[in-house]
Amino acid sequence: MNNNNILGLYIAFYLAKFNKEAYLNLGFKNQTETHKAIGAILGIKPSTIQNWRDEFDPLFGHRAGWYQRGLSISRIRVVEAIGNLDEPSLRSIVQDILSSNNSIELTEDLAQLISVIPDEEKKKQKRAYVSRNITGRKAEELFIEWYKSGQGIIPQGKDFVDMRDYGCGYDFQIVVSDKQVYAIEVKGFLEDEGGILITGKEWETAGIMKTDYYLVLLSNIDKDPVITVINNPYEKISPKRNLQTVIQVNWTVSSTEIRQLKSNLS
Helix, strand or coil: CCHHHHHHHHHHHHHHHHHHHHHHHHCCCCHHHHHHHHHHHHCCCHHHHHHHHHHHHHHCCCCCCCCCCCECHHHHHHHHHHCCCCHHHHHHHHHHHHCCCCCCCCCHHHHHHHHCCCHHHCCCCCCCECCHHHHHHHHHHHHHHHHHCCCCCCCCCCEEEECCCCCCCCCEEEECCCCCEEEEEEEECCCCCCCCCCCHHHHHHHHHHHHHEEEEEEECCCCCCEEEEEECHHHHCCCCCCCCCCCCCCCCCCHHHHHHHHHHHC
16 A cells, blocks of 8 residues: 555545535535545546445444445554544644645655555455444444343343443443443454454553453354353453554744744733
8 A cells, every 4th residue: 555545535534524524624525526626636437436435434424335245454453543533633633634736745744644554564454343333333232231131141230331431441330239231342253263462551451350241252243143252351462562553733833933922922
């Protein structure tokens, strides 16, 4: 994957995440004209820009997108790098890319964006991850139904608590007593098998809770779901650590400008 293609992925992510607001703020009349303009600047087919946007769409729900397909490693890196940016910050990055007037100059900022995707990951790779919005949620709902049926090996408790919106390192909490609480993290696959992504918080929590932590894998969820339960995954699996570069946007004002400002105000 060449540098322009990588930069195109960032723009496609912006279009997917902010949708109508993004297209309006870029000022290219409509979606078709936007894709044409971006394609002309980056030397990429407009249809490719749209296809990349569609790959990210299932993360945000504006369009169905390609929910049947997992995100490749390069797409995951883009999400991890800029997924926390608000619209103005991400738009400023996109506008920097598009202001090149058909000649992409690798400024320090653009070089940092490109460096997020290591060389070995710029090559075509097997898709390793399916968006949480589609597959993850479905897996979680299947797990809830399975657990409440009482068929599983996970202990039953007096309270079953949904923790998905709290960022605590797991999806569900089973309260047996004031002194006994179990944590459940659910991962899903469309196919019979696949890799999983474990966040730093999830892995840290698994290490702390040990036998009180369960990792539940649901495979083949669109056909005949198969459930695999791993108790104490911290001791039973060996994930590879990935250090991520997260892009943050801030603005600097030089000491010269501050000095001039003070002079004007005095």
